[in-house]
Amino acid sequence: MLDAFPEGVIVDPGFQFFLLAISGAIAFLAGYFIPKMIQPAIAIAVSEKAGDTYSKIVxxxxxxxxxxxxxxxxxxSWLIIPSPNDLWFEIVEIPLSLTLAIAATWLASRLFSNFFDVYLLDAALRKGRKTNSELLILGKYIANAAFIFVxxxxxxxxxxxxxLGILASLGIGGLAVAFAAQKTLEQLLGGIVLYVDRPFSVDDYIGLPDGTFGRIESIGLRSTKIRSSGKGTLIIVPNSSLTQVTIENFTGAKKVMAILYLNLHQVIPSEERALIRQTIVNSTDDIFGIDSRNTDVAFRDRKNGGENITQVQITFFILGSGDVSMxxxxxxxxxxxxxITQQLRGYGIEFDIEESTIYVDSPITI
Incomplete structure (x- = not known):
């Protein structure tokens, strides 16, 4: 631990209390003013763009x-100011340090999540390759796990x-437990794999190679309960078995329709309509989980306040998966x-978005 005073030096309790009070006041003022000063300082010292980035993420x-x-x-302050009572020091400092570790980990997780949403998604979309939402979610989980480990x-x-000693002891003990409860651990690990991979969730309808078809009632650590369609019986399947077979998720075949309306400022000729349609379709080609083949772009001429305009109705289809992935x-x-908005305006096509994107569930019929 940090030690700012020579060993054996006894500090008067009153003076110690005074030092702690001063450090507490400094901590309060620093915690209040420093966060407000960082963004303007970055904007002045680095660049206005860096300041904008800070304002969006941090x-x-x-x-x-x-x-x-x-x-x-x-x-x-608690580490460098000597305490005449070691017990009192441990009672205060250890919970304080633990709170700091938890708060710092939570802050790092939130900052990364914000950075992920603001920049990484956009960067992944601009690469021109298929953007796999499942891998992006896995990367998010790995980053959060790394923050906790650090x-x-x-x-x-x-x-x-x-x-390291604790981990080594747990490792030796874990080997003994693993040999004694191999089947149980296999099922528990299967539950973890199902949680991470999420091939199905509660209330999904699934089919298994042995002919089992039904609705998922619960997913436990050791087993998954399936309510059989027709018979209505409850089938209990070990999670380790589910990780080794092909699962057909019928609920996962549902689609969510995303409908967007663009009001162009004038009637658009057929040549420009083809350009608009191609731009819209190409925008979703590289997004894994968006069915770009069924993307529909419909044009219709209408009057708006006495002026003739063209309205574009865009219908995207988002393929169903887990709630997080969706x-x-x-x-x-x-x-x-x-x-799409930036590209069309780059082509000199002016328009207004009539309203926010409308999402409509389109589930599969079972």
Whole structure:
């Protein structure tokens, strides 16, 4: 641990209290003012664009940044100011340090999530390759797991906890448990694989190679319960078996229709209509989970306030999957819509978006 005073030096409790009070005041002021000063400082010292980037990604979590700064200064103060009572020191400092680790990990996770939504999705879309939403979600999970792992290691090192020894002991004990409960662990690992891979979710209708067809009632750590269609019986299948067979998810075949209306400022001739249609269709070719083959672009002439205009109705089809993946695909579709807007205006085609994108569920009939 940090030690700013020579060993054996006894600090008067009153003076110690005074130092802690000063450090607490500094922590409060720093946590309040520093987050407000960072964005203008970056804009002046680096560039206006860097300041805008900071305002989009970091500034929404200004309060959390202030809390982390205040906790960090307070924790450092407890480490460098000697305490006459080691028990009192441990009672206060360890929970304080643990709170700091949790807050810093949560902040890192939120910042990465915001960066992911604002920039990484857009970068993935602009690469011109198929954008797999499942891999993007997996990358998000891995990043969050890395933040947690780093926080645990730093906390352990700061408090002289031999984490490697603990892991080694757990490893030896884990081998003994693994041999004793091999089947149970296999089923538990199967449950983890199903949770990460998400081939189905509760209330999905699935079919298995042995002829089993029914609705998922629950997904447990060891087994999955399927309500059989027709008989109505409850089938309990070990998770380890489900990870080794082909699963046909009928509910996953549903589509969500995303409908967008563009009001062009004038009647558009057929040549420009072909350009608009091609631009719209090409915008979703590289998004995995968007059925670009069924993207429909319909034109119709209408009157708007006495003027003749052309209205474009765009219908996208988002292929069904897990709720998280569906939300991510909607975000990708929103980015594609922004790309369409920029391209059409780059061609000199002026229009207004009549309203926000409308999402309509179109489930498959079973």
């Amino acid at each position: 500034d929404p979590y200004r309060s959390l940044i202030g809390i982390v700064i205040a906790l960090g200064i307070t924790d450092i 926080a645990i290691v730093i906390f352990a090192q700061a408090h002289q906890i031999n984490i 939300d991510l695909r909607r975000q990708l579709l929103d980015l594609a819509t922004q790309s």
